[in-house]
Structure formats: structure tokens, C-alpha cells
Amino acid sequence: QQQVKQSPQSLIVQKGGISIINCAYENTAFDYFPWYQQFPGKGPALLIAIRPDVSEKKEGRFTISFNKSAKQFSLHIMDSQPGDSATYFCAAFNNAGNMLTFGGGTRLMVKP
Amino acid sequence: ETGVTQSPTHLIKTRGQQVTLRCSSQSGHNTVSWYQQALGQGPQFIFQYYREEENGRGNFPPRFSGLQFPNYSSELNVNALELDDSALYLCASSSGGSGQETQYFGPGTRLLVL
Numbered sequence: 001q002q003q004v005k006q007s008p009q010s011l012i013v014q015k016g017g018i019s020i021i022n023c024a025y026e027n028t029a030f031d032y033f034p035w036y037q038q039f040p041g042k043g044p045a046l047l048i049a050i051r052p053d054v055s056e057k058k059e060g061r062f063t064i065s066f067n068k069s070a071k072q073f074s075l076h077i078m079d080s081q082p083g084d085s086a087t088y089f090c091a092a093f094n095n096a097g098n099m100l101t102f103g104g105g106t107r108l109m110v111k112p
Numbered sequence: 113e114t115g116v117t118q119s120p121t122h123l124i125k126t127r128g129q130q131v132t133l134r135c136s137s138q139s140g141h142n143t144v145s146w147y148q149q150a151l152g153q154g155p156q157f158i159f160q161y162y163r164e165e166e167n168g169r170g171n172f173p174p175r176f177s178g179l180q181f182p183n184y185s186s187e188l189n190v191n192a193l194e195l196d197d198s199a200l201y202l203c204a205s206s207s208g209g210s211g212q213e214t215q216y217f218g219p220g221t222r223l224l225v226l
Binding site: 004006032041042043044045046079089091093095097098100101102104105 | 114116130145147151153154155157160167168169179202204212214215216217218219220
């Protein structure tokens with residue numbers, strides 16, 4: 001069962017544009033929300049993470065926006081670069097089960 | 113590179129066979145988590161080992177089992193392989209036994225079941 005729904009499945013953005021990826025969750029027990037970046041042939045790597053007591057977190061060109069009441073969170077990549085082309089996964093952590101649940105992934109292509 | 117290594121990189125098995133996948137955690141880490149990533153999907157949590165004990169398990173049948181050694185390296189064993197077990201198997205190491213620490217993923221083992 002998919003407890004974290006991610007959209008879109010794929011995204012094409014021009015260099016310098018803003019990439020936006022959205023996730024929604026159902027389980028209110030989730031209390032930690034990381035985003036991972038995965039390049040072909042590699043394992044996922046942590047990009048940025050947020051806790052539900054914060055509405056926004058920014059690290060460089062990457063920003064997470066979090067809406068607790070709507071149970072939604074999103075990743076914004078500002079000034080997108082061709083090197084950002086990868087698959088992005090949102091995830092949510094459930095402390096009760098000690099498990100990380102991933103969304104289905106978004107394949108981002110940034111055109112030069 | 114994360115310092116997490118996995119072996120083998122690729123593996124082909126037939127239905128009904130058994131397989132063992134290995135993971136060496138990053139230096140200083142005492143927690144290993146295993147994930148199954150089917151093609152085009154997000155990783156699914158199988159289980160986590162913390163200080164040699166299972167510390168959480170996802171929705172996988174008992175034929176998926178694991179082990180963590182005193183040096184914190186880990187094995188994933190899958191018995192009675194099924195076609196749907198074909199996937200990329202990822203391990204991730206971290207310290208502290210909670211999913212909230214940064215997990216460092218290895219490159220994965222790609223398993224094909226025929």
C-alpha cells in the first residue's frame with residue numbers, strides 16, 4: 001500500500017527554471033520527511049529533510065514546503081541545472097514502526 | 113561515495129532458489145536498513161538491524177530474513193525466490209537505530225529471478 005503519493009511521475013524543466021515536486025501522505029504518525037536524489041546506477045542520497053513543526057526549510061537551491069493540515073509537502077528546486085537531472089523521492093518516517101516509506105519517485109530532466 | 117558497499121552487484125537466480133546479499137556499512141555506523149526497489153518505483157522498507165537485533169520490519173513475508181554481524185555488516189537472505197522478487201536491493205547504513213538519522217545508501221544489488 002502506498003502511504004506517500006508523489007507527483008508528477010516525470011518532469012521536464014528548462015535550465016534556470018523552477019522544478020516542483022509534490023507529495024501527500026495519509027498517516028498522521030509520520031514525523032520526519034526527507035527527500036532523496038537518485039542518479040542511475042547509484043543508491044538514493046539524502047538531499048534535504050523537514051519535521052512537521054516547520055513550514056519551510058531551505059538549503060541552497062532546494063526548498064521544502066510543508067503543509068501539516070493538508071498533509072502535503074513539496075520540493076522546489078530553484079535555478080534548475082542539467083546536473084539536477086535525476087530521480088527524486090519524497091519519504092516519510094513513522095517512529096512507531098521505525099520505518100521509512102518512500103513515494104513513487106519523480107524523474108526530472110533539466111534541458112540545457 | 114557513501115562508503116557503503118554491497119555484493120554482488122548483479123545476480124541471476126531461478127524461481128524457488130535461495131539468495132544471500134551482503135552489505136558493509138559505513139565506518140562508525142551500527143544500523144543497517146534493507147530496501148527493495150522494483151523498476152520505476154520507490155524503495156520499500158524490508159527491515160532494519162541495530163546492534164545485531166532486528167529493529168523494525170516492513171510488510172515482507174518471513175522468507176525475507178536478515179542478519180547483522182558484530183562488525184555491523186549485514187546479510188539479506190531470501191528463500192523460495194519468486195519472479196516478483198526481481199528488483200534492486202539497497203542497503204543503507206546509519207547510526208543510532210532510528211530512521212530519522214541520515215541513511216547512507218549503497219549502490220544496490222540487482223537481482224533477476226527467472
